[in-house]
Amino acid sequence: MAADMTAASAAPRRARKWNQRSIAPWLFLAPGLFMFTVYVLWPIVQSITLSFYDWNGLYNKDGQFTGTFVGMGNYAELMSDPAFETSLWNNLKWLVLYMAALPIGLFIAIFLNQTVRGIRIYKSLFFFPFVISQVVVGLIFAWFYAPNFGLFYLLTEKLTGQGTAILADPDLVTYGIIAAGLWPQIAYVMILYLTGLNNVAPDQIEAARLDGAKGWRMLWFVVLPQLRPATFIAVIVTVIGALRSFDLVSIMTNGGPFGSSRVLSYYMFEMALGEYGYRMGFGAAIAVVLFAIMMVFISGFIWKMWRDETER
Amino acid sequence: MFPRPIQQSGQAAQWLYTIALPVALIIWLFPLLGVALTSLRPASDLAQGNYFGMPSGIAWENYAYIFTKTPIGQYMVNSLWVTIPTVVGAVSLSLMTGFALAVYGFRGNILVFFMFVAGNFVPFQILMVPVRDMTLQLGMYDTWYGLALFHIAFQTGFCTLFMRNFIKALPYELIEAARVEGVAEWRIFWFIVLPLMRPAIAALSVLVFTFIWNDFFWATVLTQGVDSQPITAGLSSLNGQWIAQWHLVSAGSILAALPPVLMFFLMQKHFIAGLTLGAVK
Numbered sequence: 001m002a003a004d005m006t007a008a009s010a011a012p013r014r015a016r017k018w019n020q021r022s023i024a025p026w027l028f029l030a031p032g033l034f035m036f037t038v039y040v041l042w043p044i045v046q047s048i049t050l051s052f053y054d055w056n057g058l059y060n061k062d063g064q065f066t067g068t069f070v071g072m073g074n075y076a077e078l079m080s081d082p083a084f085e086t087s088l089w090n091n092l093k094w095l096v097l098y099m100a101a102l103p104i105g106l107f108i109a110i111f112l113n114q115t116v117r118g119i120r121i122y123k124s125l126f127f128f129p130f131v132i133s134q135v136v137v138g139l140i141f142a143w144f145y146a147p148n149f150g151l152f153y154l155l156t157e158k159l160t161g162q163g164t165a166i167l168a169d170p171d172l173v174t175y176g177i178i179a180a181g182l183w184p185q186i187a188y189v190m191i192l193y194l195t196g197l198n199n200v201a202p203d204q205i206e207a208a209r210l211d212g213a214k215g216w217r218m219l220w221f222v223v224l225p226q227l228r229p230a231t232f233i234a235v236i237v238t239v240i241g242a243l244r245s246f247d248l249v250s251i252m253t254n255g256g257p258f259g260s261s262r263v264l265s266y267y268m269f270e271m272a273l274g275e276y277g278y279r280m281g282f283g284a285a286i287a288v289v290l291f292a293i294m295m296v297f298i299s300g301f302i303w304k305m306w307r308d309e310t311e312r
Numbered sequence: 313m314f315p316r317p318i319q320q321s322g323q324a325a326q327w328l329y330t331i332a333l334p335v336a337l338i339i340w341l342f343p344l345l346g347v348a349l350t351s352l353r354p355a356s357d358l359a360q361g362n363y364f365g366m367p368s369g370i371a372w373e374n375y376a377y378i379f380t381k382t383p384i385g386q387y388m389v390n391s392l393w394v395t396i397p398t399v400v401g402a403v404s405l406s407l408m409t410g411f412a413l414a415v416y417g418f419r420g421n422i423l424v425f426f427m428f429v430a431g432n433f434v435p436f437q438i439l440m441v442p443v444r445d446m447t448l449q450l451g452m453y454d455t456w457y458g459l460a461l462f463h464i465a466f467q468t469g470f471c472t473l474f475m476r477n478f479i480k481a482l483p484y485e486l487i488e489a490a491r492v493e494g495v496a497e498w499r500i501f502w503f504i505v506l507p508l509m510r511p512a513i514a515a516l517s518v519l520v521f522t523f524i525w526n527d528f529f530w531a532t533v534l535t536q537g538v539d540s541q542p543i544t545a546g547l548s549s550l551n552g553q554w555i556a557q558w559h560l561v562s563a564g565s566i567l568a569a570l571p572p573v574l575m576f577f578l579m580q581k582h583f584i585a586g587l588t589l590g591a592v593k
Contacts, residue, residue, distance in 0.1 A: 021416065024497040028412035029424065032405040032468045039465030040431045043442035050441060057445070111336070114318050114329070122333055124580055126340060131576045132569040133526035135544045139551060139565045143350070143558055144343045149363045151346065183343075188587070195588040197314060205314050214316075223314045233588075240433055247528045251548060268437040273444075273533065280441045287437035298433045302426050309422065 044291070051075070051285040057278040067281060074285035083259050084286065087267040090174050091243065091293070094263060097178045098185060098242035102234055105189025106227075110219075112190075113197045123194060130187040138251030141180035142167065167253055170260035177248050177261055185241050189234045196230030197223075232304065239297050243290065264290040351375070351562035358559055374563040378550075383538045384564060387546030388571075393456040394463065394531075394542055395524045399517050401464035402471050406516070407509060409468065410475025411501050415487060425476060432469030436529050439466075444533050459534045459542075463524050471516050474589055478512040479505060515586035518579040522572040543568045 051074055055067030078084045112123050129137065145152045147165035157163035166176035200223055208222045224231070246265040249255060255262040255270060262270070264286055270276055272283025318329050338345070350363075354371040362368070378384045413425045443462055444453070452458030482505065490500050531545035538546070547568050554560045576583050 020497055022418065025412040025416035025418050025421075028408040028501070032409035032428075032472065033424070035405060035461075035465035036428065036431060036468055038446075039443060039462050040434070040439060040469065041427070043439040043446075044434065046442040047438045047440075057441075110315055111332075113313070113315065116318060116329070116333075119333075122337060124577070125337055127576075127584075128341060128344065128573070131522060131572050132344075133528065133544050133572070135526075135528050135547055136565045136569045139547070139561055140343045140347050143347060143562070146558075149361070151342075151364075191584060192588055195584070200314055202313055209316075218314065230588075236433075243435060246436070247544075250528070250532075251551070265435060265437050269440070269529075269533075272441055283437075284441055287435065287440065290435045291438040294433065294435050298430050301433070302430055305426070305429065306422075 047284045047287055047291075050281055051288045053281040053284075055280045057272075057280045070281070074282045077282065078285060078289070083262060083267060084264075086259060087262045087264045087286075088289075090261065090263045091245075091290075093174055094178055094181070094242040094245050095239065097175070098182065098238050099235075101182055101185040101189045101238050102231070104182075105186045105234065106193050108186065108190045109193035109197055113194060123191075127187050127191050129184040130191070132184075134181075134184070134247035135251050137180055137184055138248045141176070141183075141248075142252050145176055168257055170257050173253055173257065173261040177245075177252055180252065181241070181245055181248050185238060188237060188241075192230045192234050192237075193227065196227045200226045236297070236301055240294075243294055243297075264293075347562045347565055350558055351566050353559055355557070355559050358557075371559065374559045375567070378560055378563050378567070382550055382564075384543070384546065384550070384567060386538055387541060387543040388567070390456060390535075390540055390546075391525055391542040391544075391571075394460050395521055397457070397460045398463040398467060398524045399520045401460070402467035402520050403513055403516050405464065405468045406471030406475045407506070407513070408501075409472045410479055411505055413472065413476040414479035415500075415505075425472070428469045428472040432466075432473065440533055447534055453534065454536045454540050456540055459530060459540070462530060462534065463527070467520050467523065471520065474516055474586065475509070475512060477589065478509065482508055511582065511585070514579065515582040518575050518583045519586040521575055522583075525572050 050067070052069060052071055053067035054070045054073065055065070058066055060066050108126060112119065112126060144150055145166045147153055147163065147168065153163040153165060164172070166172045204222060204226070205218070208218055213222060244265060245263050246269065249261055249263055249266045250269075253261045255266050268283045268286040268290065271279045271286060318326055346364075349367075350358075351374055352370050352372070353362075353367045353374075354369055355374075357363075357365075357368055409428065413421055447453050447458045447462070450458070452461070486504055487500055490504055495504075525542075526544065527542070528544040528548065531542045532548075535541045535545060541549070547564050550564055551561055554564075
């Protein structure tokens with residue numbers, strides 16, 4: 001009798017506990033998930049939809065959407081748009097050249113991975129460029145490249161006899177901006193590798209040393225394999241940095257001269273909100289293309305995470 | 313250790329290294345040093361073409377000028393109004409989402425988690441038109457809270473990734489033991505997990521502060537006037553007015569860079585811990 005009673009009262013309590021534990025995660029998730037859905041997930045869907053419309057961003061006085069459906073029209077226009085082609089090419093240049101941040105960052109990390117007096121201060125000062133805003137980085141480099149008195153201009157004048165105003169040269173301007181972007185990016189990669197180098201297994205290094213490995217062979221066959229997690233993160237943040245390159249283009253050149261330094265992110269902004277009027281649907285189509293490019297890399301990242309999670 | 317500690321090399325190599333360090337640093341920070349020096353150079357020097365020679369004096373008046381004759385002080389206050397609520401909001405929301413994703417093995421857990429992670433990487437432009445439109449519709453365009461709300465939502469993605477991994481690394485027995493004692497789930501969150509999250513909260517706070525202070529794109533898209541524009545957007549519009557007045561541009565740049573730099577130096581350990589998450593196994 002007594003045993004029956006405890007069993008009977010335990011059953012509902014267990015059910016309640018189970019219930020609490022199945023509802024609790026959703027209650028904890030609710031505010032964050034709500035915000036994220038409203039401001040990130042749903043806008044992605046809206047932008048994709050909008051890319052099939054022609055819309056100037058306005059509503060009629062009844063508050064109704066005034067866009068007209070144009071099907072693949074915006075995308076068809078992009079196909080034959082020379083400015084889009086320039087932007088796409090420039091994005092490719094950014095992607096490829098930004099990868100230079102990896103070897104340079106690794107090189108600086110190796111250079112700084114010592115235990116001498118004051119090395120911590122050196123490490124943080126080397127990291128400096130990453131902490132400051134890209135707007136400031138852009139202004140700093142605009143000054144560095146400035147015609148007639150900029151240090152870069154004076155340097156080229158000394159070396160070649162004729163100064164190069166890199167931001168005014170349609171053929172060189174993108175490289176000039178990429179160099180400015182590399183400055184903070186290298187600092188970021190450096191800090192990733194410094195952390196990685198700190199965690200390289202010392203016994204493996206010693207063992208390899210006893211086997212006579214040194215220099216490049218040591219780096220390539222012993223150290224780099226152990227730095228793989230750092231390299232992976234570095235590749236991801238560098239790709240994202242390259243594709244997000246909006247601030248520098250906007251600050252340094254506004255896409256000029258003659259639109260030659262445009263990238264997709266900047267061209268999209270120009271079309272949707274810039275001086276060319278409010279072509280929201282066309283802008284959205286550019287954004288969708290950029291999103292599709294980014295998705296390739298995001299999927300790779302998620303796939304890797306998925307593998308790590310299921311291994312555990 | 314790799315490379316071989318310099319102490320094991322010859323005397324000459326050690327000397328070389330001691331000299332190479334400051335030289336490399338000066339080359340690396342050269343553009344920044346140049347701008348810092350220009351910000352203290354009198355305008356008359358620049359007018360006479362004395363860009364890199366001895367300055368004729370130290371011109372603190374450049375800073376006095378931008379503070380009194382331009383709204384740069386207001387811009388900096390606006391930046392704080394956007395940045396601080398975003399830090400508080402994103403960290404709070406992600407403590408909860410991170411807890412939910414780390415502690416409970418419900419269906420769809422990994423899917424929700426990956427969604428936060430993936431959302432964090434999307435290009436801003438795919439969000440731009442709808443977010444701006446929604447902010448306008450809600451009457452929040454050109455306000456600090458309109459900008460802060462978006463930042464909170466977006467940063468929650470990155471912060472969730474961070475918090476979830478941090479909580480996952482805590483000893484799970486703590487939570488098990490509390491459950492055996494019959495402690496309610498929210499109390500487990502509040503009294504057991506939260507006190508252990510201090511390092512994670514510190515790391516994320518400095519990171520989010522820096523990200524938001526330095527944000528330019530959303531500041532341009534969601535704000536317009538002196539009353540709400542943060543420093544990045546403000547500096548960009550001032551730059552348009554100060555054509556080639558490099559002493560002012562430099563002073564403004566240094567000022568805009570200062571708060572995140574201070575934050576970084578004060579909280580260096582946390583900052584780097586946050587940034588290098590996942591860089592080691």
